[in-house]
Amino acid sequence: MTRKRKTDKPMKKIIIAAHKPYAFVHDDLYLPLQVGAKGKDEILDLSTMYMKDGKAYGETIMRDDIDDNISDKNPGYCELTGLYWAWKNLKDADVVGLVHYRRYFTAKSAVFLHGHEPLRCVLTEGELNDLLLQYDILVPKKRVYAIETLYSHYAHTFDAYQLDKTLPIVHEKYPEYVPFVKKAFGQRWGYMFNMMIMERKDLEDYCSFLFDILFELEDQLTRDGYMDGLSDFEARLFGRISEILFTAWVLGMRSKGRRIGEVGIVHTEPEDWPKKATAFLNAKFRGRKYGESF
Numbered sequence: 364m365t366r367k368r369k370t371d372k373p374m375k376k377i378i379i380a381a382h383k384p385y386a387f388v389h390d391d392l393y394l395p396l397q398v399g400a401k402g403k404d405e406i407l408d409l410s411t412m413y414m415k416d417g418k419a420y421g422e423t424i425m426r427d428d429i430d431d432n433i434s435d436k437n438p439g440y441c442e443l444t445g446l447y448w449a450w451k452n453l454k455d456a457d458v459v460g461l462v463h464y465r466r467y468f469t470a471k472s473a474v475f476l477h478g479h480e481p482l483r484c485v486l487t488e489g490e491l492n493d494l495l496l497q498y499d500i501l502v503p504k505k506r507v508y509a510i511e512t513l514y515s516h517y518a519h520t521f522d523a524y525q526l527d528k529t530l531p532i533v534h535e536k537y538p539e540y541v542p543f544v545k546k547a548f549g550q551r552w553g554y555m556f557n558m559m560i561m562e563r564k565d566l567e568d569y570c571s572f573l574f575d576i577l578f579e580l581e582d583q584l585t586r587d588g589y590m591d592g593l594s595d596f597e598a599r600l601f602g603r604i605s606e607i608l609f610t611a612w613v614l615g616m617r618s619k620g621r622r623i624g625e626v627g628i629v630h631t632e633p634e635d636w637p638k639k640a641t642a643f644l645n646a647k648f649r650g651r652k653y654g655e656s657f
Contacts, residue, residue, distance in 0.1 A: 373457035374456050374457055374458075375392055375456065375457065375459075375460075375488065375491065376393075376394055376453050376456040376459055376460070377392055377393050377394070377459070377460035377462055377486075377560060378393075378394045378395075378396045378446075378448075378449050378453075378459075378460070379393055379395045379462055379463065379467075380396055380398045380445040380446075380461060380464065381396065381397060381406060381463070381464035382397065382398055382399055382406075382437075382464075383406065384406050384407045384408070384412075385406075385408070385409055386408070386410040386482075387408050387409075387410060387424065387464065388482055388485050389410065390488070392488045392491070393485075394425060394453075395425065396424065396425045396427055396445045396448065396449075397424050397425065397426045398427050398434070398437055398444050398445040398448075399427070399434060399437025399444060400426035400427050400428040400434050401427075401432075401434035401437075402428075402435075405423040405424075405426070406423060406424050407421045407422070408421055408422045408424055409421070427444050427445050427447075427448040429452075430452045431448075431451035431452060432444070432447065432451070433447050434448075436581075436601075438595065438598055438599065439581065439599055439600065439602070440577070440601045440602050440605075441557070441599055441601075441602030442463065442602065443557060443573075443577075443601065443602055443605055446461050446557065447570065449461065449566075450567070450570040456563065457562065458491075458560065458561070458562055458563070459561065459563060460558075460559060461557060461558055461560075462558055464631075465630060465631045465632045466556060466628055466629075466630055466631070467481075467482075467484075467485040467628065467629050467631070468486040468501065468503070468560065468627070468628060468629075469486055469626070469627045470486055470487075470490040470493075470494070470627070471484040471629070481629050481630065486626070491560065494624055497622065497624060498622045498623060498624030499562060499565065499616075499622045499623070500560075500561045500562075500613065500616060500621055500623050501559060501561065501624045501625075501626050502558070502559055502609075502613060502623060502624070502625055503558050503625065503626065503627075504626065504627055505552040505625060506553060506554075506555045507551060507552045508551050508552065509551060511551065512549050512550060512551055513548055513551075513552075513553050513607050513610070514526060514548035517607070521597070521600065521603065522597075524589075525580075525584075525600050525603075526548065526607070528580060528583060528584065529544075529576065529580055530545075532579050532580055533608075536579070537576070539615070540572070540611060540612070540615050543612070543614040543615040544607075544608070544611040546611070546614055547608075547611040553606060553607060553610040554606070554609055554613055555606050556606070556628070557602065557609065558628070559609070565616070565621065568616075569609070569612055572608075572612055573608055573609070573612070576608060577601050577604070577608075580601070580604070581601060
C-alpha cells in the first residue's frame with residue numbers, strides 16, 4: 364500500500380460490510396468488503412455481473428481475510444471483523460467509516476424511501492466533507508426504545524449475563540469508562556448497527572477500547588464453557604454487545620469535547636416493522652427471547 368504524501372488531500376474510506384453478492388455503490392469513497400470471508404468463495408458485485416456460456420461473471424470485492432485480520436471470528440463478531448480489518452489495514456485513510464450492504468448513511472430527508480431509489484440517497488463525499496466541518500464523529504440517529512433501557516431490552520431479548528460479564532472487564536481495563544457504560548445501560552436509546560465515520564485518531568481510540576474488551580470477554584466466556592451449545596444466532600453476542608459499548612464510548616468522547624453528529628440512514632431493502640414490533644413486545648411482556656434476525 365503506497366504511503367500518501369503530506370501534500371495529498373486527506374483520504375476518506377467507508378467500508379461496506381457484506382456477506383453475500385449484492386449491487387454495491389460505485390464511488391471512490393466506498394470500499395465493499397466481504398466480512399467473514401475466511402474459507403468462503405469470493406463475493407460478486409452484482410452491478411458488474413454478466414452472463415457468458417451460462418455462467419455469471421463480474422468484479423469481486425475486497426475480503427477481510429487478507430493481511431492483519433480476525434475474519435474467522437465473524438460468526439460471533441458480525442460486521443466487526445470488517446471494522447477490525449479497516450482499522451489494521453487502511454492506514455492511509457485519514458477518515459474511516461463502516462456501513463452495511465443494505466444500510467447506508469444519508470444526508471437526505473427521512474422521506475427519501477417513498478418513490479426514490481435508495482442508492483441515490485447514499486451519503487456522498489461532498490456531503491461528508493460538509494458534515495466533517497461540523498462534527499468529529501458521525502453516528503446513526505439514536506434508536507429510542509421508549510419502554511426499555513438498553514440493559515432491560517438486552518435482558519429481555521438475549522441474556523443479561525453477557526452484559527454482567529462485560530462491566531467488570533471495563534472496570535479493570537478502562538475504569539474511566541465505567542460511568543459511561545452504566546449510563547448507557549440505564550438509558551432508553553443507543554447508537555445501533557455498528558455504523559460510524561470518524562477520523563483516524565478516534566478510530567484508533569475506539570477500536571483499541573472495543574476489541575480489548577471483546578477479546579477478553581470472549582476468552583472468559585469460552586473458558587467458562589458459556590459459548591458451548593449456543594445457537595449460531597445466540598453466538599453473535601459480541602456484535603450485539605459492541606453496540607452498547609459504542610454508545611458508551613461516544614458518551615465518553617462527547618464528555619471530552621468531541622463533536623458528535625447524528626446522521627440519517629437509508630435502507631436498500633424494506634424493513635418488516637410489524638414483525639420487529641411484535642418481537643419487541645413479546646420479549647418485553649411474554650419473555651420470548653429473540654431467535655432470529657429481523
